[in-house]
Amino acid sequence: MLISKITVFLFLSTLTLLFASDYSQAVKEKKIYPMGEKIYTQKCSQIDPNEYENLSSLKDAIKTKELCKNLKDKYFEALSLYLWEVKRDNHLKVVEEKIVVAKDEKCPVCGMFVYKYPRWASQIFYGEEHYSFDGVKDMMKYYFDNKSGITKILVRDYYSQKAIDATKAFYVLGSDVYGPMGNELIAFKNEKEAKTFYLDHRGVEIINFDAITVKKVYKLDE
Numbered sequence: 001m002l003i004s005k006i007t008v009f010l011f012l013s014t015l016t017l018l019f020a021s022d023y024s025q026a027v028k029e030k031k032i033y034p035m036g037e038k039i040y041t042q043k044c045s046q047i048d049p050n051e052y053e054n055l056s057s058l059k060d061a062i063k064t065k066e067l068c069k070n071l072k073d074k075y076f077e078a079l080s081l082y083l084w085e086v087k088r089d090n091h092l093k094v095v096e097e098k099i100v101v102a103k104d105e106k107c108p109v110c111g112m113f114v115y116k117y118p119r120w121a122s123q124i125f126y127g128e129e130h131y132s133f134d135g136v137k138d139m140m141k142y143y144f145d146n147k148s149g150i151t152k153i154l155v156r157d158y159y160s161q162k163a164i165d166a167t168k169a170f171y172v173l174g175s176d177v178y179g180p181m182g183n184e185l186i187a188f189k190n191e192k193e194a195k196t197f198y199l200d201h202r203g204v205e206i207i208n209f210d211a212i213t214v215k216k217v218y219k220l221d222e
Contacts, residue, residue: 024193026160028081036082039075044068049083058084097163099123099154101132109138110181119161120179122187125152136171136185140217155187158197162189167209170194173216174204183220185212 040047047067052058059080062068068079099122101115114121114132122139123130126149133139136155143153153166164187171185172194178184188194194206207216 024159025189028085032078033082033086035075036078036080037086039068039071039079040082040087043071043075044079047083047087049088055080055084097154097165099132099156099163105132107132107134107138109133109141112180117180119156120184122155122166123153124150125154127151135179135181136166136187137179137181137183137217137220139166140185140212144214144217157189157193158186159188159193164189169209171207171209171212172198172201172203172205173207173220175201177201185217185220 044062045067047062049058052061059076062071062076062080071079099118101118101121101123103113103115105114106112107114108131112134114134117134120135122133122136124133124139124143124146131142133142139153139155143150154163155166155169156162157164157169166187169187169189170191170193171187173185174183175186175197177186177197179186186197188197191206197203198206205216
């Protein structure tokens with residue numbers, strides 16, 4: 001049978017996830033999207049998700065119009081998310097940014113070699129020139145005095161460790177997780193994951209980039 005091509009391992013590792021109400025982006029990319037793509041290519045006729053106004057209408061069409069043959073409920077969510085979040089033509093295609101730190105790069109604030117702390121590395125770009133930091137806290141100290149000419153700011157999402165736009169991230173302050181320079185502003189690509197971390201690690205506050213102030217940053221050193 002076609003569905004048997006989906007390995008037992010993949011099935012077992014994703015079965016629980018398929019019945020959850022939400023998934024982190026990391027889980028989607030590693031588990032949900034690949035499974036949804038396999039189901040689509042093996043079980044479905046041609047589906048254009050751009051024809052539907054929202055995810056709910058797409059789901060309804062798949063079921064009522066029987067666009068997929070013998071589709072079991074446990075695979076339905078993976079298929080729907082793949083079609084809506086990956087296959088849609090108007091889905092935002094993001095060129096993945098990377099934080100690359102040379103061994104001789106020192107944080108301009110504290111003087112530490114940044115490459116030793118890859119989980120915490122962040123960068124501010126001024127055109128082709130950039131500065132690397134061993135944490136968001138030091139990066140923000142530099143930022144407040146050097147805002148002119150900035151073209152890009154990258155931080156690492158705590159969970160996925162991918163580089164993300166610092167200006168669109170959410171930050172947890174005052175948690176029990178410390179960086180190389182102690183208390184940190186810990187970055188997340190979405191508010192939901194920031195809230196999860198905040199609850200799990202006794203955070204004090206969740207803020208967006210625009211709410212970061214000089215006072216909040218320096219208070220982390222107290």
